[in-house]
Amino acid sequence: MEGMTDTPQRTQDEVAAALRAGRELGPEYDDAVAASLVERIDGTIDERVRHHVAQHTKDADRPGIPANTARFVLTLVFMGLSIPLTAIAGGTAGTVGVVVLWLGLVVFYLVSVLGLRR
Incomplete structure (x- = not known):
């Protein structure tokens, strides 16, 4: 300027x-x-x-929690839940259950992160 x-x-x-x-x-x-x-x-x-x-x-323009903080918290929650859910899915449904669980977790994480960018 x-x-x-x-x-x-x-x-x-x-x-x-x-x-x-x-x-x-x-x-x-x-x-x-x-x-x-x-x-x-x-x-x-x-x-x-x-x-x-x-x-x-x-x-x-963006009131509330900054997007970086929200993404960081979401990542921590995602990592914290993924370990026990993988054990449960592996114990009850085997390899197929683990694959389906991880596909769902990845889709959920991507949708959440893309939603924070708006």
Whole structure:
């Protein structure tokens, strides 16, 4: 953003240049020099406000738990449940039960993670 790269020194230099130009041009150009300076300052302020609002709007778009935290908790729950469920499925249904269980767990995890991205 062009306005966000302005330094206070650059702004101060512009104000000083406008004042010098006003002195050189004479009192009949004071209004024009002042209007030009006000436009430049207004533009800089508007740009900074837009940037500030955009930053806060972007942060506020997703209220609640951040997606990374939710994914991490979901992964921990998934890992914690997968071990006992695998043992139960292997003991009752054998290899086929383990394969079906893991297919279901993977589908559930993928659907949950993709749902968090929305």
